[in-house]
Amino acid sequence: MVRPDEYVPTNYLSVLIMVIVGFIFGLGGLIFGSFVRPRFYYKEKLVPYECGNEPSGLPWQKIAIRYYPIAILFAVFDVELGLIYPWTVGFSGLTSTGFLVMIGFLLVLLLGLVYDLKKGILDWHRR
Amino acid sequence: MRLSPTYLLFKDLVTGLLITLRTFFRKPVTVRYPHEKVQVFPSFRGRHAMVVDPETGKPRCVACLKCSVVCPSRCIKIEYEVDEKTGERRLREYILEALRCVYCGYCEEVCPVGAIVLTEWFEYSGRCREDLIFNLEKLVQNWKEHVAKWDKEFYENKYWVLKGVPLKLKPAPRRMGLVVKIKGVKVDG
Amino acid sequence: MARPLFMSIFLLLFLALFLLLFRQKKVVYQFLVYLVMMVLLGIVYLFLGSEFLMAFQIIVYAGAILVMFLFFLYLYPEEEFKIQDMRNSTLIKTLIPSLLFVITLILILFTFDVREYEASASVYSVKELAKLIYNQYPLAIFLLAFILTYPMIAIYLLMKGSESDD
Amino acid sequence: MVSNNLFLEILLILIKIAVVLGIVLLHAAYTVYAERKIIGRMQARLGPTEVGPYGLLQPIADLLKLLTKEDIIPLEAERLIFLVAPLIVLTFAIVNLSVIPFHPSFIIADVNIGILLILAGASLAVYGIILGGWSSGSKYSLLGGLRSAAQVLSYEIPLGMSLAGVILAAESFKLSDIVNHQAQSFFGMNAIPQILGFIVFLICAFAETNRAPFDLPEAESELVAGYVTEYSGFRMGMFFLAEYISIYVMSLLIVHCYFGGWTLPGWLLTIFPPLKFVPAPLILLIKVYFFVFLFIWVRATYPRYRFDQLMSMCWKILIPVSLLNFLIVAFLKRGGF
Numbered sequence: 001m002v003r004p005d006e007y008v009p010t011n012y013l014s015v016l017i018m019v020i021v022g023f024i025f026g027l028g029g030l031i032f033g034s035f036v037r038p039r040f041y042y043k044e045k046l047v048p049y050e051c052g053n054e055p056s057g058l059p060w061q062k063i064a065i066r067y068y069p070i071a072i073l074f075a076v077f078d079v080e081l082g083l084i085y086p087w088t089v090g091f092s093g094l095t096s097t098g099f100l101v102m103i104g105f106l107l108v109l110l111l112g113l114v115y116d117l118k119k120g121i122l123d124w125h126r127r
Numbered sequence: 128m129r130l131s132p133t134y135l136l137f138k139d140l141v142t143g144l145l146i147t148l149r150t151f152f153r154k155p156v157t158v159r160y161p162h163e164k165v166q167v168f169p170s171f172r173g174r175h176a177m178v179v180d181p182e183t184g185k186p187r188c189v190a191c192l193k194c195s196v197v198c199p200s201r202c203i204k205i206e207y208e209v210d211e212k213t214g215e216r217r218l219r220e221y222i223l224e225a226l227r228c229v230y231c232g233y234c235e236e237v238c239p240v241g242a243i244v245l246t247e248w249f250e251y252s253g254r255c256r257e258d259l260i261f262n263l264e265k266l267v268q269n270w271k272e273h274v275a276k277w278d279k280e281f282y283e284n285k286y287w288v289l290k291g292v293p294l295k296l297k298p299a300p301r302r303m304g305l306v307v308k309i310k311g312v313k314v315d316g
Numbered sequence: 317m318a319r320p321l322f323m324s325i326f327l328l329l330f331l332a333l334f335l336l337l338f339r340q341k342k343v344v345y346q347f348l349v350y351l352v353m354m355v356l357l358g359i360v361y362l363f364l365g366s367e368f369l370m371a372f373q374i375i376v377y378a379g380a381i382l383v384m385f386l387f388f389l390y391l392y393p394e395e396e397f398k399i400q401d402m403r404n405s406t407l408i409k410t411l412i413p414s415l416l417f418v419i420t421l422i423l424i425l426f427t428f429d430v431r432e433y434e435a436s437a438s439v440y441s442v443k444e445l446a447k448l449i450y451n452q453y454p455l456a457i458f459l460l461a462f463i464l465t466y467p468m469i470a471i472y473l474l475m476k477g478s479e480s481d482d
Numbered sequence: 483m484v485s486n487n488l489f490l491e492i493l494l495i496l497i498k499i500a501v502v503l504g505i506v507l508l509h510a511a512y513t514v515y516a517e518r519k520i521i522g523r524m525q526a527r528l529g530p531t532e533v534g535p536y537g538l539l540q541p542i543a544d545l546l547k548l549l550t551k552e553d554i555i556p557l558e559a560e561r562l563i564f565l566v567a568p569l570i571v572l573t574f575a576i577v578n579l580s581v582i583p584f585h586p587s588f589i590i591a592d593v594n595i596g597i598l599l600i601l602a603g604a605s606l607a608v609y610g611i612i613l614g615g616w617s618s619g620s621k622y623s624l625l626g627g628l629r630s631a632a633q634v635l636s637y638e639i640p641l642g643m644s645l646a647g648v649i650l651a652a653e654s655f656k657l658s659d660i661v662n663h664q665a666q667s668f669f670g671m672n673a674i675p676q677i678l679g680f681i682v683f684l685i686c687a688f689a690e691t692n693r694a695p696f697d698l699p700e701a702e703s704e705l706v707a708g709y710v711t712e713y714s715g716f717r718m719g720m721f722f723l724a725e726y727i728s729i730y731v732m733s734l735l736i737v738h739c740y741f742g743g744w745t746l747p748g749w750l751l752t753i754f755p756p757l758k759f760v761p762a763p764l765i766l767l768i769k770v771y772f773f774v775f776l777f778i779w780v781r782a783t784y785p786r787y788r789f790d791q792l793m794s795m796c797w798k799i800l801i802p803v804s805l806l807n808f809l810i811v812a813f814l815k816r817g818g819f
Contacts, residue, residue: 008318009362014495014591015580015599021499022576026569026720033549033716046557048620049711055558060616060624063390067632069471070793071384074635076464077801078380078605081642082372083457084808085598088650090446091815098450099816105461106805112465113801119472122797124790140784147524147783157528344563344616351609371598379605383635386612390628442594442655 069121073113080109172230172245175223176273177266186267187242190216194234194243202227203234203243221263226256246273319363326360327418334414347385354378360421368442498590502579510726511541517778524782551715558619559712567614568713568720574607575724578731583658585763586744595655600735601642604690607724608634611699614721615709626708629789630692630699636796637689637696643804644679644686647811648672648739657735661743670747673740675814678807680740682800687732689792691725694781698789733773741769 048055087094087102116122158165167173177186190207206220223243235244246269253259261269333353340346358373450457515530515537522529530537555564581596583589593599608631615627649655651672652663664671673680689696699708710721737743744762751757787795 007363007365008322009365009367011591011593012362013491014498015577015593017492017495018499018577018580018590019573021496021503022573023569025503025576026572029549029716029720030553033551033553036550037715038550038552040552041554043557045554048556048558048618049622049706050620051706055620060619061621063625063628065475067390067628068384068387069475070632070636071387072467072471073797074639075376075380075384076467077639078376078642079460079464081639081646082376083460084643084646085649085655086368086442086446087450088646089653089655090443090450091650091653091812093443093447093451095451097454098447099812101450101454101457103809103812105457106809108458108461109464110802110805112468113797115465116468116471117798119475121471121475122793124793143783144779147779150526151520151524153523153526155523155528156526159528159531342560344560344613348563348613355606367593367595368598371595371602374602375598375605379602379608380635383608383612383631386609387631389616390624443653 066124069116073116076112077109080105167247167249171247171249172232174246174248174251174269174273175225175228175261175266176244176246176270177221177263178242178244179267179270186218186221186263187240188218188221189240189242190218191239193237193239197233197237199231199233200227200229218263221266223261223266225259225261244270246270248273248276322363326356326363327421329356330421331414331418334417335411338414344389347382347389350385351378351382354382368445495590498588499580502584502590503576506579506727506730507723509730510723511545513726513729513774513778514544514722515541516774517781520775520778521782524779545719548716548719553715553717554712556619556712560617560619563613563617564712565717567610567617568717568724569610571607571610571614571724572720572727574603574610575727575731578603578728581657582731582734582738583661583743584766586658589658592656592658596657597645597649597655597660600731601638601645604634604638610724611709614713618709618712620712622706622711623709626699626705626711629705630709633689633696633698633792634692636793637686637800640682640796640800640804641686641690643801643808644676644683645739647676647679647804647808650808650811650815651676657738657743661738661745664742665745665748670745670749671740671742676740676807676811678803678810680736682804682807683736683740685800687736688777688780689796691728691732691777693725693729693777695784695787696792697786698792729774729777730770733770733777736773737766737769743769 050056083105084102087098177188179185180187188205190205192205195201195203195205202224204220204222205218206222207216207218209216221243230245232245235241243266248269251259330353333349333356337346337349337353340349354377355374358370358378361369361373518540519529519537530540533539533543555561578600580590581593581599611634612627612631615623615625615630618624618627648660651667652660654660654663660672669675688694692699699705700710705711710718713721744766746757746760746765
């Protein structure tokens with residue numbers, strides 16, 4: 001094993017190259033297109049689309065708060081997923097305590113989800 | 128939540144998938160228009176034409192204005208002049224906006240002399256609006272093109288009656304009157 | 317040989333991103349810089365030898381918690397998310413937190429005692445990590461479960477509050 | 483760490499990437515053609531016929547059209563973010579390909595946390611959608627981006643949850659390990675013992691790629707084109723290219739995680755021995771083609787979901803079911819099965 005102060009993750013080099021290649025692929029298409037595509041701009045073309053009407057007001061307007069709980073719930077369950085994954089990989093080395101604690105963890109989270117569903121957080125229609 | 132077996136086994140979803148799969152192996156109904164042509168039904172109503180009298184070579188229209196009155200989209204405009212002595216109307220111009228026409232066929236039905244007709248010709252288009260506003264000249268031209276397509280002396284269609292055609296060549300009357308019997312009296316409905 | 321080079325690059329990048337972060341006028345751009353920093357932090361974890369921590373960092377911090385921030389952009393119209401212009405404030409004020417962060421990072425990266433490596437070798441494999449966490453600290457996991465239910469209850473209170481406003 | 487060696491290594495990686503990208507992009511381009519053709523036939527139409535024989539040159543014509551179209555940036559848009567958003571989506575769609583094995587010995591990046599990298603890429607690609615919708619300066623884009631973000635985020639959880647069952651069975655994040663584990667297991671594929679997880683994963687795959695019946699972000703009838711409303715030319719093309727690449731990524735994931743990748747189950751080989759001589763890439767290709775066909779088939783069949791139905795299906799049905807699947811797998815494995 002390599003000493004940690006000399007460790008360089010070389011097998012991730014290909015992922016990095018893939019990111020760069022993907023970025024260059026998109027950018028290259030845009031740059032290549034910029035040589036051939038036409039440019040006839042006028043005001044009507046640059047106005048945001050609103051089914052033919054003149055746009056009314058700013059597009060950035062207050063939206064329903066119902067979307068925000070989804071973001072919070074997603075964060076909660078993502079942390080949960082992050083904790084499940086090492087558990088699944090190290091499954092065969094777990095003692096019964098290690099096994100049961102995750103079952104308990106999942107049940108507590110399920111309890112939280114059931115609470116939210118009972119309270120109608122995710123119901124789109126107001127009760 | 129329903130817990131019936133049909134719901135749990137996604138029966139309705141699978142049925143839908145099978146229907147589309149069955150259609151996948153069917154012959155497509157598409158007609159690739161410029162390459163193949165559609166069979167036009169005999170009652171099809173297409174481009175307008177003004178019937179020309181074969182003997183005199185003049186349009187048959189007598190400027191009675193029935194068509195322009197009956198037209199639901201009001202696309203017919205007729206200009207005429209009245210002969211002072213005889214009181215006879217003479218057609219000066221007949222303008223028909225095909226862009227506004229709804230192809231209802233009232234004009235040809237109401238015409239007492241069978242002058243304005245809707246032909247079976249559907250392949251017509253124009254580069255600008257003026258191309259599809261027919262005046263008398265264009266309407267007569269349409270009729271001539273239409274007649275040229277047929278090798279018969281006269282074109283006849285069982286859905287409209289051309290004046291001057293021998294009676295025996297005409298098809299049977301279009302609408303049979305509904306016979307209603309009321310206490311032995313025959314009434315045509 | 318290659319590693320101090322990479323680490324120096326990361327440090328410089330963090331410093332530059334911190335300066336960039338405080339000199340943005342709009343919240344969106346601040347947010348974008350912050351996103352880049354989060355991903356970069358994941359790559360630093362990778363260089364420290366923990367692949368799983370990188371994935372966790374990107375999935376949870378860059379992927380989930382920052383999305384929560386981003387939803388705020390949707391919740392507020394433009395007039396409200398334009399923040400105070402910080403470019404006129406003194407540079408030193410903005411430098412203090414960034415320098416604090418970078419110094420902490422230097423302490424972590426360059427004062428690593430190689431003799432401790434044998435003791436901490438287990439953390440480098442996810443399997444060993446799982447054994448360590450779940451067998452020896454079950455109470456902490458259970459506590460975390462209860463902590464994670466707090467936001468779920470908080471959502472209800474939030475929704476209730478917003479509905480009574482209308 | 484010899485520099486000469488590193489250079490050769492980079493060259494090798496670049497060749498591998500070129501091969502994979504070439505194959506996948508060609509497939510993605512012709513999936514557009516196949517989709518139009520198949521959906522056409524399923525609606526008793528013909529689909530594209532005019533460009534080239536049987537319309538086979540249609541994707542090339544589409545690409546040329548997209549490249550030569552005018553690139554319009556709305557006046558009210560946040561310029562920089564508007565420009566970057568499609569690049570983010572396309573880049574992370576392409577990066578996902580790097581950890582998927584195409585052959586027992588052909589993989590671009592053989593890393594220990596393969597599946598996690600795909601999930602990380604998916605969670606970063608969401609930013610392209612959200613920021614693209616937000617920065618366009620159009621109300622349709624804003625709503626489309628918001629809906630899309632909520633949808634993709636929600637369905638990432640049951641997706642990850644059902645994947646946890648697969649990872650638990652193989653105890654590894656590597657896709658090649660998962661495939662090998664399935665080949666040695668009793669059923670030969672994960673889809674039979676983890677049928678619940680498979681169904682959940684399939685539904686989530688449709689939702690993650692924004693395909694019908696979950697194409698809410700692009701709902702033409704209510705939101706014009708969702709977050710791509712203001713995009714034009716090659717930028718719009720990038721969003722669609724990313725969508726078609728992610729169809730392939732999802733199909734490959736389904737095949738690797740639930741249908742044994744390039745292997746055939748042992749019981750099938752005992753019933754019908756000549757199948758042993760089928761080459762591994764062909765097996766993979768046929769399985770992947772089936773799932774790509776399924777993506778198109780479903781699009782031709784089902785109507786679109788309503789947004790509240792979509793959300794409640796995710797949180798009320800899919801997440802509990804995927805949890806149940808995970809617990810079943812965990813208890814079975816603990817019990818020694």
